[in-house]
Amino acid sequence: MTSAASHHASGPDHHLAGGVLTVDLGALATNYRALAGRARPAATAAVVKADAYGLGIAQVVPALVKAGCSRFFVALPDEGISVRKAAPDAQIFVLSGVFSAEGAASFREHRLIPVLNSPLDIAIWSSDGWAGSTPLPCAIHVDTGMNRLGLTLEEARGFARENALTQAVNVVLVVSHLACADDPAHQLNARQLESFQEVRALFQGIESSLANSAGIMIDGEFRCELTRAGIALYGGSAIGTIRNPMLPVVTAEARIIQLRRVPAGTPVGYGASAQLSRDSLLAVVGVGYADGYHRSASGAGVALRRAVPQGGHGFVAGRRVPLIGRISMDLTAFDVTEIGTDEISRGHFIELFGPNLSIDEAAAAAGTIAYELLTGLGHRYHRVYVGGEA
Numbered sequence: 353m354t355s356a357a358s359h360h361a362s363g364p365d366h367h368l369a370g371g372v373l374t375v376d377l378g379a380l381a382t383n384y385r386a387l388a389g390r391a392r393p394a395a396t397a398a399v400v401k402a403d404a405y406g407l408g409i410a411q412v413v414p415a416l417v418k419a420g421c422s423r424f425f426v427a428l429p430d431e432g433i434s435v436r437k438a439a440p441d442a443q444i445f446v447l448s449g450v451f452s453a454e455g456a457a458s459f460r461e462h463r464l465i466p467v468l469n470s471p472l473d474i475a476i477w478s479s480d481g482w483a484g485s486t487p488l489p490c491a492i493h494v495d496t497g498m499n500r501l502g503l504t505l506e507e508a509r510g511f512a513r514e515n516a517l518t519q520a521v522n523v524v525l526v527v528s529h530l531a532c533a534d535d536p537a538h539q540l541n542a543r544q545l546e547s548f549q550e551v552r553a554l555f556q557g558i559e560s561s562l563a564n565s566a567g568i569m570i571d572g573e574f575r576c577e578l579t580r581a582g583i584a585l586y587g588g589s590a591i592g593t594i595r596n597p598m599l600p601v602v603t604a605e606a607r608i609i610q611l612r613r614v615p616a617g618t619p620v621g622y623g624a625s626a627q628l629s630r631d632s633l634l635a636v637v638g639v640g641y642a643d644g645y646h647r648s649a650s651g652a653g654v655a656l657r658r659a660v661p662q663g664g665h666g667f668v669a670g671r672r673v674p675l676i677g678r679i680s681m682d683l684t685a686f687d688v689t690e691i692g693t694d695e696i697s698r699g700h701f702i703e704l705f706g707p708n709l710s711i712d713e714a715a716a717a718a719g720t721i722a723y724e725l726l727t728g729l730g731h732r733y734h735r736v737y738v739g740g741e742a
Contacts, residue, residue, distance in 0.1 A: 360411060362408075369607065369638075370606065370607050370609070370637070370638025370639055370643070371604065371605060371606045371607060371637075371638060371639040371643055372603075372604075372605040372607070373602065373603070373604050373605075374602070374603040374604075374605070375407050375408070375411065375412075375601060375602055376599070376600070376601050376602075376603070377411065377412070377415040379587065379599040379600060379601045380412065380415055380416070380419075380585060380586065380587075380601045381415050381416065381418065381419035382419075382599055383581075383584065383585050383586075383587065383598045383599055383601065384396070384398060384416055384419045384420070384421055384581065384585055385419055385420065386597070386598070387565070387568055387579070387581045387584055387585065388420065388421075388581075390568055390569070391563070391568050391575050391579040391581075394563075394575040394576060394577055394578060394579050395423065395577065395578050395579070396421070396423075396568070396578070396579045396580075396581050397421070397423035397424060397425055397443075397445070397561075397578055397579070397580050397581065398413075398416045398421045398423070398424050398425070398580075398581055398582075398585055399424075399425045399426075399564075399580050399581060399582035399585070400412060400413060400416075400424050400425070400426060400431070400435060401425065401426045401427035401428070401431055401447070401681065401682060402427065402431075402681060402682070402730070402732070403431070403434075403731070404586075405582075405583070405585075405586050406644075407586065407601070407602065409431065409434045409435055409438055410434070410437075410438055413435055413438035413439050413442075414438050414439070416585075417438075417439050417442065421442075422439075422441070422442055422443060423442065423443045423444075423445070423578070424439065424442055424443070424444050424445070425444075425445045425446075425447055425580055426444065426445070426446055426447065427446070427447050427448055427681070427682040428446065428448055428682075428732065429446050429448075429450075429455060429458050429459065429462075429464060430732075431446075431732075432444045432446045432462060432464040433458070433462050433464070436462045436463065436464070443465065444462075444463070444464050444465060445464075445465045445466075445467055445491055445525070446459070446464050446465065446466050446467060447467045447493075447501075447682070448467070448469075448501075448682070449466050449467055449468050449469045449470070449473040449493075449501075450466040450468070450473055450476050450477055450480075450481070451476075452476065453476055453479065453480045456476060456477065456480035456481055457480075459481070459488070460480075460481070460483060460488060465488075465489050465490055465491060465524070465525075466481070466490050466491070467490070467491040467492075467493045467525075467527060468490050468491065468492050468493065468503075468521075469493045469501040469502050469503070470501075470503065470507075471503070471507060471511070472698065474492075474511060474521060477490050477521060478520040478521050481521070481522075486522075487519070487520065487521060487522040488522060489522050489523075489524040490521060490522060490523060490524070491523065491524065491525035491526065491527055492508070492511070492523050492525075492526050492527070492555070493526075493527050493528065493529075494508045494526065494527075494528050494548070494551045495528065496528040496529075496543075496544040496547035496548050496551065496562075497531060497540055497543055497544045497547060498528075498529055498530075498531040498544075499685075500529070500680070500683055500685065501529075501683065502528065502529075505547060505550065505551070508551055508554060509554060512554040512555060523555060523558055524558065524559065525558065525559045525560070525561060525578065526551055526552065526554075526555045526558055526559070526560045526561070527560070527561045527562070527580075528544065528547075528548050528551065528561075528562050529562075529564065530544055530562060530563070530564055530566065530567050530574070531544065533563070533564060533566035533567045533569075533570060533574070533590075533591075534566045534590060534591050534592060535591075535593075536566075536569075536570040536571075536591060536593075541570070541574075544562070545562070545573060545574060548560070548562050548576075552576070559576075559577040559578055560576040560577055560578070561576055561577065561578040561579065561580055562574050562575075562576050563575045563576065563579040563580065564579075564580050564581075564582055564590075565580075565581055565582050565583050565584035565585070565588075565590035566584075566590040566591050567579065568581060568584070568590070569584075569590050569591050569594070570591065584598050585598075585601075586601050586602065587599060587600040587601035587602060604639075604645075606637035606638060606639035606645075607637060607638045607639075608635045608636065608637050608638075609636050609637060609638050610635075610636045611633060611634070611635055611636075612633070612634040612635075612636060613631070613632070613633050613634075614628055614631070614632050614633075614634055615628070615631050615632075616628055616629060616630050616631050616632075617629075620634065621652075621653070622653070623653050625650075625652040625653025626651060626652040626653070641723065641724045641727060641728075642727040644728065646720065646724060647720050647721060647723070647724050648719050648720050648724075654719065654720075656715070656716050656719050656720060656721065657719035659716050659719075660716050660717040660719075662674070663675050663717055664704075664714055664717035664718065665686075665709060665713075665717070666686045666702035666703060666704055666709070667702065667703040667706075667708040667709050668686075668688065668691065668696055668700060668701070668702045668703065669691050669695040669696050669700075671690065671691060672708075672709070673686045673687055673688050673690075673691065673702065674686065674687050675687075675717075686702055705725070711725055711726070
């Protein structure tokens, strides 16, 4: 049982909370040092996007700095600004790149390094990524087979030739991302490594980074000069087929609100979907899907998981578009082949749910219910309030 005493506490008082989340920063630091040791001679950065995987940038980043980490990756500029406050001297890379000339000012002000993902990103940074007459650092992302973000190999070749002549962009790191490193035997790993070796040759003398947590685990060839430790830092298993060598970092506990003795044949919960086959003692706890304990983890009554096997849709330019591939932490892909670039372009928005796609339909495609989608909406959305006082 978690003690009420802790070094740093936030949220409701211990005696008022329905659940307790304990984050062991000592274990986090140990995991970082273990991953950094495994990756040597490559350096190891920490991925702290999504508020340090939900654990809190303000608490996690200082612990990692104390453990020896000086380089961090985030998804969005706002996250980078939070990291800068916690790590004044760190090198901070922003994976989503720079969105506009106006946004470039924040990169300059907070000393953030954009990971440029497209020719448009490069054009923006070559124009606005300067401090006086000095080009500010950036990273270049080249796609080697994931087909998510990044320059194509052809674009990378062209940029390398041009920038070698103009020196308009100060590239300090070249990155790509492994799609299947959690499956070490997957043939795409070798293909991506081969492609990335070509990319590295284009940018000789510049550091390169390919390996995520799983890439650190599987083979030295993937590690290059800089690795990016993510899920393994926080105690998660990077490769499901091997024993997880990481220490657990997070403990989630739910307070028992009531103990109930319930006779055989009695239903439990909404929809009476569970029927007790014996006399039972039930512990009713104070944590649910509003706490991120997902409804899809229910012991019974989750028929929605079978309702929409083909996955979800979005809505753009007056039409539905299917989601393609796996949704990842920061990015989702939709197939807009039937629409094309005449009707949509960068900067347009795809509706995930709303007036054209009901939240219940979107939830059914996720194997859950609308309540979970709403209560799970994170702080990373820009929120606009209309129709009344916010």
